[in-house]
Amino acid sequence: MSSILGTVAKQVKSHPALIPLFIFIGGGATMSVMYVCRLALKNPDVSWDRKNNPEPWNNMGPNQQYKLFTVNMDYSKLKKDRPDF
Structure with a gap:
């Protein structure tokens, strides 16, 4: 080296x-x-712990930002658009 x-x-x-x-x-x-x-x-699409948390994307809140860069998006005003499992 x-x-x-x-x-x-x-x-x-x-x-x-x-x-x-x-x-x-x-x-x-x-x-x-x-x-x-x-x-x-x-990224919520990546799961390192499959036994304790097999679907981490279900734990993301509707107002949680996970993208690096978004244009004209206010995450604080988003409402829940999916059912609870």
Whole structure:
């Protein structure tokens, strides 16, 4: 692993114009990993504990936001539109 970092450091020292490329690629990779982790942990469609909570989407309230980004949606004014099980 250190040989890879040494090669990258050598390339950056000899070509300083590569620094923004490494920054943007590293930032994009970090954001994509964070988004996948958020989907795995916060999305109600994912069930990690099938024995105690096999259907986690039934425990979501009608005014609970689980999407990352919504346009023109006020979750506090939503009413319940499904039956209790």
